[in-house]
Amino acid sequence: MTGLFFILFFWLVGNALSLLTGGYVSGNIIGMILLFAALCLRWVKAETIRPAAKFLLGAMALFFVPYGVGLMDSYRVILENLWAILVSGIVSTILVLLVAGKTFQSLNRRARLRHIKQHRHDA
Amino acid sequence: MLDRSFLSSDLFLLTLTVGLYCLGGLVYRRLRMPLLHPVLLTFVAVIVFLQCTGIDYPRYQQATGALNFALGMSVVALGYLLYEQVERLRGSLLPVGVATLAGCVVGVLSVVYIAMAFGAERQILNSIAPKSVTVPIAVSVAGPLGGNVSVTSVVVFCVGIFGSIFGEWILRKCGVRDPEARGFALGAAAHGIGTARAIEIGAVEGALSGLAMALMGLATALLMPLMERYLY
Numbered sequence: 001m002t003g004l005f006f007i008l009f010f011w012l013v014g015n016a017l018s019l020l021t022g023g024y025v026s027g028n029i030i031g032m033i034l035l036f037a038a039l040c041l042r043w044v045k046a047e048t049i050r051p052a053a054k055f056l057l058g059a060m061a062l063f064f065v066p067y068g069v070g071l072m073d074s075y076r077v078i079l080e081n082l083w084a085i086l087v088s089g090i091v092s093t094i095l096v097l098l099v100a101g102k103t104f105q106s107l108n109r110r111a112r113l114r115h116i117k118q119h120r121h122d123a
Numbered sequence: 124m125l126d127r128s129f130l131s132s133d134l135f136l137l138t139l140t141v142g143l144y145c146l147g148g149l150v151y152r153r154l155r156m157p158l159l160h161p162v163l164l165t166f167v168a169v170i171v172f173l174q175c176t177g178i179d180y181p182r183y184q185q186a187t188g189a190l191n192f193a194l195g196m197s198v199v200a201l202g203y204l205l206y207e208q209v210e211r212l213r214g215s216l217l218p219v220g221v222a223t224l225a226g227c228v229v230g231v232l233s234v235v236y237i238a239m240a241f242g243a244e245r246q247i248l249n250s251i252a253p254k255s256v257t258v259p260i261a262v263s264v265a266g267p268l269g270g271n272v273s274v275t276s277v278v279v280f281c282v283g284i285f286g287s288i289f290g291e292w293i294l295r296k297c298g299v300r301d302p303e304a305r306g307f308a309l310g311a312a313a314h315g316i317g318t319a320r321a322i323e324i325g326a327v328e329g330a331l332s333g334l335a336m337a338l339m340g341l342a343t344a345l346l347m348p349l350m351e352r353y354l355y
Contacts, residue, residue, distance in 0.1 A: 007199045014199070026263045028198040029344040035202030036209075046206065053203035056196055060315070061162045062144045063194035064258045066187040068166040068280065070273025072173060073180045077247070077274055084241030085278060089254060092234035093282050093312050096255050097290055100226035100335065101299035101308030107218035108303055 003052030006044055010034040131178045136186040143168045157288050160316070162280065198259045201337060208334035219307070219334065226311040226335075227342040228350070230255040235355045249351065250274040253343050254282045257314040260340040264347050279314070286313025287320035302327045310335030 014031030018024075038044040071078070078085060129135060147161030147168070173183055184191075212219065231252050238248055250270035253261040258279050265275040290309050299305055306328030309317035314336045321332035 004196075007196050010202070011195065011199045023267055024348055025344060026267050028195045029260065029263055031199040032202040032205070032344075033341070035199055036205045039203065039206040040209075046203070049200075049203050053200040056193065056200040057204060059193070060197045060257075060259060062141065062165075063190045063197055064262070064276050065140055065144060065162065065165050065169065066184055066190050067194075067258070067262060067273050067276035068162065069169045069173070069183060070180060071166060071277050072170045074271055074273040074277075077271060078277070081238070081241070081243050081247050084238040084243040084247065085251060085274075087241065088234045088237035088243075089251065089278060089282055090285060091237055092230060092254065093286050094293055095233050096226050096230040096312040097286065097293055097308045098297055098299070099229045100222045100311035101294050101297070101304045103225050104218050104222040104307045105299055105301045105304035107221055108301055111218060 001052075003049045006038075006049060007031075007035065007052055007056070010038070127176070130176050131182055131186070133186040136178075136183055137189065139172065140165070140169060140187055140190070143172075157284060160280075160284055163284070166277075194259050194262070198263055201257070201260070201340060204333065205337040205341065208330070208337050211330060212334060219338065222307060223311070223335065223338040223342050226255070226308075227339055227346060230312070230339075231343065231347060231350055232354060235350075239355065245269075246271060247274070248355065251278050252351070253347055254279050255312055255314065256340045256343045257336055260344055264344050268348065268351055280316075283313045283316030287316045290317060290320070291324065303331050306331035307335045311339050314339070 011028055011031040014029070014034060015027030017030050018027040035044075035049070039046055039049065144161060144165045147164035150164060151159055151161045169183075173180070234254055235248050235252050238251060246269060249268040250265050250272070251274065252268075252270075253264045253275065256264070256279070258276050261275050261279045262272045266272050286309065290313055291305070294305050294308055299308060302325060306321045306324070309321045309328070310332030311317075313320070318329065318332040318336050322329035
């Protein structure tokens, strides 16, 4: 229960900060950052949050079903822009896969080489 | 009597939604077809039910307000996921940070510019711009910018399914063989659904994929409003 309290509390504080900053970032995202910061700074123990967080994250897919059902009203918008959405969605997803994968792979290889060199140096 | 007012009551619609979701999961585990994702099955089944009974979407949305509230909480709970993944990481911050930034900027700008070339309106652009991040964050980002959140959730969902089916093959064809990089790319491009696939491939892939999903969500939430204002 304490975990649920902290989640609600950080959301509330996030909403207040969002209002104060003119709504640049929505309150629940600020809440997410605050929870992350509180865990990193050990203000809140991970064990306290874990049960509530695991439950919410596990059922996340269920929670957005109502948005998806909104398709029954917004399908026209999608049909009108079908090609734009289809082509941009597919091409962009392939680009993200390649950019993220290639960047990570080349930097990771370099980091590993440095790591191995350092080990040899230490030895 | 089971009349209209019973069928359109909050409790009935909520029970129906959760029940269909469980049933969708059952069907999915039996058939093992990625296209028949339980959430997709639930979308369709609920829509068919509402059409048959003549209940409109605003009523349904009102009835399932509790789920919407829980979605807001689960965005905050993602902070816990982020903490868990970052704790596990330690050390290799540079590749992770650079790949996240690159993925986030390329993901948002490429989808926006291509859709723009097809003549899509600004509302559509803002609806699909956060398409690479997990649905709750995508909705929280697109909503305040005037996007249609229902379009957002469906597009983000389909992107996830596309990435989880073809992602591994595309990465292999293009020479991304490092397991850590493959997991990271799957999480960055196909969020939670890609992560579920990455966990099936292996533990290393799964861990990096979860990390990528959490960081992409954070980066996109912070950078999207800026990109929306200055770059398109």
